[in-house]
Amino acid sequence: MTFELFIFYLFAAVMVFAAARVITARNPVHAAMFLVLTFFTCSAIWLLLEAEFLAITLVLVYVGAVMVLFLFVVMMLDVNVEPLREGFVQYLPVGILVGVIMLVEMVFLITQKYFKSAQFPVPERASADALSNTETLGQLLYSEYLFQFEIAAIILLVAIVAAIALTMRRRPNTKYQSPSRQVEVRKQDRLRVVQMPAEKRSS
């Protein structure tokens, strides 16, 4: 076993363990942290594939931003897991059914003649002097896959607009500040200097 293979199995084992703990951990915050660990080891495996841009972006986007927001929500809501577990037996048949369907689909894909691993030879390693990972990815995205890339961008834009449209409510009674009006305020608008003669102490 080469050193690379050893590293792969090490990270893969950690990843499978962490992924299993995501659904078995009792505390939702612990589950979220195991998901972070899963993403992180996944990124390490991508690094082994020499996909450094994707690996680091996975950490940057999923670990650095998405999971932070996730943790934020999980901590704020203070989810109690016990009532969720009561329905476990009730939903078990449905879960098993979905799992079996997915398994059958996977087996079908892998054993089918067009998807056998023999159909996909191992790609040759690019030499280190060739274009960097990022440049290769960029050139492919903006030339060959431009159309798909644009569609993905539009779907994301629609998602953003939809998220804002769903959550934004105008509440007429809310008080908020208008910084531009705050900046525009002059002394004479707010301050009145009162002139009055000095008075003698009364007592």
Added chain:
Amino acid sequence: MDALILTVWSLVKIVIVLVPLILCVAYLTLAERKVIGSMQVRVGPNRVGFKGLGQPFADVFKLLCKEIIIPTNASRFLFLTAPILSLAPALAAWAVIPFADGWQVADINAGLIYVLAMTSLGVYGVILAGWASNSKYAFLGAMRSAAQIVAYEIAMGFALIGVLMMSGSLNLGDIVRAQSGGFFNWYLFPLFPLAIVYFISGVAETNRAPFDVAEGESEIVAGFHVDYSGFGFALFFLAEYANMIMIAALTAILFLGGWMSPIDGWGDGIHWFLIKTAAMLFVFLWLRATFPRYRYDQIMRLGWKVFIPVTIVWIAVIGFAIYFEVGPWFSTVRSGGL
């Protein structure tokens, strides 16, 4: 055998980077107290050692000797790992920083996003510390910090896109080399709004004053690390200062020409990098002594409504300038730099 030599050599390089870094952190705490002291017409620490130079060591020994208290009902494992999670990314990010031409631990192609990814991981230490200590004050601090860091990370990333467009590379060494030939070629000038946005976002990301609502001692005592004592507190402190030096060093590399001398022909070298980093660190301390703390909604407004639009507009401006080869800075970008 080769692998062994490589491993030992890497370890030696890591030690060469980390030991001076930790010494810098120690003396940055002293510098901070001295600088702020003189700005407020005080003396600052002057008792331990010659003119107070032994003060950082006295502080460290005091913290090391203190008892580590774990609050009741705290999530014990996360409580103890949170300081480590906060420190480890702060130190790991130093792996790709070029101190001079070729002087870096790992010369990787995706250096810029590696740094961005590592600095974005530091927030986990803060969030987990706040959650695991089972205290309302700590939790409030953690929530504030999470929202703030996510907001400013976007502006920071956009500011870096400008640097990327100018240099055409994610490699930090190449970015510095693209700025060679005197201070006129530094990215500070063509990317001036982005440089300002980057530095201020950096201050916000490190939870330093005036953006230190995560600590906010006037409202929430000390925020996320209120329940930490002894070494746990020391690790948070170390991480915060290492991050500060990191942001200062990155500003020097991305916008101030890294190890390049300001005037062509004065000789490039690590001393220029150190001078620029120290100057940016002084700005950090200066900000802390000058500005009152921002209110939470003001921080959010600045991040989302001011910085992000500014960066988006400037990215479009750079794009047009590069396409139409506007001089003096953008005329050579398309043909692959200087």
